[in-house]
Amino acid sequence: MEYNSKEIGGGGVWGPKAWAFLSAVRRQSPLVQCITNFVSMDLMANTLLSAGASPAMLHSIEEIPDFTPHAHALCINVGTISPSWLPAMKAAAELSSKLGKPWVLDPVACGASSFRLNACLELVALKPIVIRGNGSEIVALAKASVEPAKGVDSIHGSMDAVEAAKSLAQESGAIVAVSGAVDIVTDGKRVLGASNGVAMMQSITATGCSVTALITAFVAVDKIHALEASVAALSIFGVAGEMGMRLAKGPASLRMHLIDSLYGLDEAAVLSHVNITTLS
Numbered sequence: 001m002e003y004n005s006k007e008i009g010g011g012g013v014w015g016p017k018a019w020a021f022l023s024a025v026r027r028q029s030p031l032v033q034c035i036t037n038f039v040s041m042d043l044m045a046n047t048l049l050s051a052g053a054s055p056a057m058l059h060s061i062e063e064i065p066d067f068t069p070h071a072h073a074l075c076i077n078v079g080t081i082s083p084s085w086l087p088a089m090k091a092a093a094e095l096s097s098k099l100g101k102p103w104v105l106d107p108v109a110c111g112a113s114s115f116r117l118n119a120c121l122e123l124v125a126l127k128p129i130v131i132r133g134n135g136s137e138i139v140a141l142a143k144a145s146v147e148p149a150k151g152v153d154s155i156h157g158s159m160d161a162v163e164a165a166k167s168l169a170q171e172s173g174a175i176v177a178v179s180g181a182v183d184i185v186t187d188g189k190r191v192l193g194a195s196n197g198v199a200m201m202q203s204i205t206a207t208g209c210s211v212t213a214l215i216t217a218f219v220a221v222d223k224i225h226a227l228e229a230s231v232a233a234l235s236i237f238g239v240a241g242e243m244g245m246r247l248a249k250g251p252a253s254l255r256m257h258l259i260d261s262l263y264g265l266d267e268a269a270v271l272s273h274v275n276i277t278t279l280s
Ligand SMILES: Nc1ncnc2c1ncn2[C@@H]1O[C@H](COP(=O)(O)OP(=O)(O)OP(=O)(O)O)[C@@H](O)[C@H]1O
Pocket: 108, 133, 134, 135, 152, 153, 154, 179, 180, 181, 182, 183, 196, 197, 198, 199, 200, 201, 202, 204, 205, 206, 207, 208, 209, 210, 211, 234, 237, 238
């Protein structure tokens, strides 16, 4: 995709960019392989379908040589990792990188144990194009230290993790995204912020996992612009949350309306709601 790279500030230039990404996903319907946790499989697959992508939750190591080459992108999430899952994650990541296909890492609760942290560090070494976590996950991964936060939930705001995100991006070569009230995305130099979404999204399990999968679908259609793809996916998911919140009565109905809103997003809603700015 071609963009006017000259930023003219605010959502003005980003609304059309975000719409271009969502439209490309709807048009191309990329096949996204997800090796993810048991909690997130349903919401993640439905998020991808609602955005127009095609999810496939294949995680067996025996299937990777046949299947992974057909996927347009790969999402790896360590949420319920056990030692038997790690070889398949590494094999799929390695094969994707070898084939020039983008893959995205969600380092769920990477500070919770040394096994989980080391698994994430091994995966980071296999060159994900994007790493998306919450504030505590990005701080733990950047410091490479076990420091139990609150399990899969964050005790850091996304803005508390900006420096950690920049240093992780510089060390790893990946785009790093931190979700929160303002979603932060950095390549180690530029820092973009997406101020969409509603706080109640934190009360639905696996919304973070699902937005990581949406980022994967967006980089599947334009891996050259992974920074822009990531911030656009975070903003679009947030806009769907804002629209869904108008009809929701609580987390359970927000979950349903978020999916419906993502499915039904039109250009006018995207252009008027996307709120992406350059932070530095
Ligand atoms: N205070 C907030 N206001 C608006 N949106 C928010 C807020 N906090 C989180 N979000 C949004 O909620 C979604 C999930 O982000 P969160 O940081 O909770 O991820 P997570 O901790 O990895 O979640 P999970 O592990 O349950 O998948 C993102 O789209 C994010 O933008």
